[in-house]
Amino acid sequence: MTNFLSIHTIRFVILLLLQVLLLSHVNFMGYINPYPYILFILLFPIKNNRMLFILLSFLLGLFIDMFLDSGGIHAAASVTIAFIRPAALKFSFGALYDHQAIKFNQVDFGQRFIYISILTLIHHFILFSLEIFNFSKIILVLQNTLFSSIFTILLSILITIIFSGTNKK
Amino acid sequence: MQQIVNFILRNKTFLLFLLLLFISVMLTIQSHSYHRSRFINSANFLSGGIFNASNNISDYFGLREQNKLLQEENNQLKSILFNVENNLNSPYVDSLNFAKNYIFTPAQVIRNSYSSTNNILLLNRGKKDSIKQDFGVISSKGIIGIIEKTNANYATVLSILNTTSSISAKLKKTNHFGSIKWDGLLPNKIQLSEIPKIAPVATGDTIVTSGRSAIFPKNIPIGIVSSFNLDTAENYYEIEVTLFNDMTNIEHVYIIENRDVEQIENLLENND
Numbered sequence: 001m002t003n004f005l006s007i008h009t010i011r012f013v014i015l016l017l018l019q020v021l022l023l024s025h026v027n028f029m030g031y032i033n034p035y036p037y038i039l040f041i042l043l044f045p046i047k048n049n050r051m052l053f054i055l056l057s058f059l060l061g062l063f064i065d066m067f068l069d070s071g072g073i074h075a076a077a078s079v080t081i082a083f084i085r086p087a088a089l090k091f092s093f094g095a096l097y098d099h100q101a102i103k104f105n106q107v108d109f110g111q112r113f114i115y116i117s118i119l120t121l122i123h124h125f126i127l128f129s130l131e132i133f134n135f136s137k138i139i140l141v142l143q144n145t146l147f148s149s150i151f152t153i154l155l156s157i158l159i160t161i162i163f164s165g166t167n168k169k
Numbered sequence: 170m171q172q173i174v175n176f177i178l179r180n181k182t183f184l185l186f187l188l189l190l191f192i193s194v195m196l197t198i199q200s201h202s203y204h205r206s207r208f209i210n211s212a213n214f215l216s217g218g219i220f221n222a223s224n225n226i227s228d229y230f231g232l233r234e235q236n237k238l239l240q241e242e243n244n245q246l247k248s249i250l251f252n253v254e255n256n257l258n259s260p261y262v263d264s265l266n267f268a269k270n271y272i273f274t275p276a277q278v279i280r281n282s283y284s285s286t287n288n289i290l291l292l293n294r295g296k297k298d299s300i301k302q303d304f305g306v307i308s309s310k311g312i313i314g315i316i317e318k319t320n321a322n323y324a325t326v327l328s329i330l331n332t333t334s335s336i337s338a339k340l341k342k343t344n345h346f347g348s349i350k351w352d353g354l355l356p357n358k359i360q361l362s363e364i365p366k367i368a369p370v371a372t373g374d375t376i377v378t379s380g381r382s383a384i385f386p387k388n389i390p391i392g393i394v395s396s397f398n399l400d401t402a403e404n405y406y407e408i409e410v411t412l413f414n415d416m417t418n419i420e421h422v423y424i425i426e427n428r429d430v431e432q433i434e435n436l437l438e439n440n441d
Contacts, residue, residue, distance in 0.1 A: 020219075027283075027284045031285075054182065054185055066216055069211045070287070072196030076193035079193060
């Protein structure tokens with residue numbers, strides 16, 4: 001239990017600092033930033049208490065908002081993907097999820113890609129809708145969502161590949 | 170009663186989700202209204218401290234460039250000092266010539282953002298340096314924004330690159346005034362509206378602050394007109410302004426305090 005706690009606490013802090021100090025200042029092509037802090041939400045163990053999970057996701061988003069002065073947009077997006085994660089799991093892993101036996105570094109690449117993509121796209125869409133907050137600029141929202149999602153998905157998959165090799169659990 | 174308790178227990182996850190979503194959307198909406206208290210902000214001990222520490226390191230990478238900017242400014246100030254009668258045509262800020270009721274405080278930007286639609290800067294000055302809400306912030310080249318929130322050591326600035334901010338500005342040569350807003354697209358262009366059709370606008374004209382609000386003194390440079398056209402009703406110009414400031418690499422800024430702001434506000438309140 002302490003091992004589990006420490007791993008997820010460290011992951012929480014590292015992803016938070018990485019996001020606010022480095023990745024929010026990438027500004028590729030002027031405005032495209034990746035948001036791979038959602039890996040904390042994507043890779044959180046499935047068997048755990050769902051209320052705790054949603055609360056932690058909210059806290060992570062709120063901390064990001066505090067650092068980036070963005071009101072509550074990251075908190076709203078994070079808490080939403082935390083809530084709909086079971087549906088995304090069921091959709092992308094199917095039978096495996098019913099037995100609650102998913103090990104994220106053992107499932108095959110295609111399923112993992114679909115899982116990460118679905119949640120990233122939803123997260124980014126909510127994020128940019130709330131940030132821009134103007135229905136007449138829907139094109140800007142969709143454009144930001146698309147480009148940032150590509151960046152985030154690539155980075156998330158790279159991170160999962162790099163770190164799944166080292167800690168064999 | 171039993172059924173209500175059962176219902177809550179059954180749907181506790183969903184209800185928690187709704188509660189948290191509601192809180193975060195409320196925070197978002199609050200942050201979109203101008204100058205309402207942003208509840209979660211980066212002017213606090215934790216994030217301010219972390220950004221300060223990281224800025225201490227990243228400072229070194231821009232030293233050469235920032236030195237050059239400061240040197241340019243020194244040069245400008247020196248030339249003004251030695252040619253006092255020539256300074257009327259200068260596009261640069263002349264802090265010596267403002268009336269004494271403006272106090273300038275130098276500050277450093279420890280977090281800059283320009284890629285989102287509502288950009289906020291973080292400065293390393295706060296209540297300890299007697300910085301308060303609604304003080305103006307400028308750099309050596311032009312305006313930056315307005316102080317929004319402060320705590321003991323840090324202050325957040327509502328950048329001019331923020332869709333909720335609006336600052337009164339005028340054409341330098343004819344004094345026709347309007348307000349500048351940002352449309353959220355390019356970090357070096359902002360939009361000036363409400364300039365009447367009768368004004369003789371031309372590309373290359375200088376836009377400066379109007380001094381109509383109590384925040385900025387008159388004649389602080391903003392930018393030059395890069396293109397203009399009439400709005401749909403054909404009564405006002407919609408002017409695209411290229412900023413003098415490069416908002417992507419600001420480091421040293423000045424905070425302006427207007428000592429007369431209370432008197433002005435009292436007067437306006439009594440009039441209403």
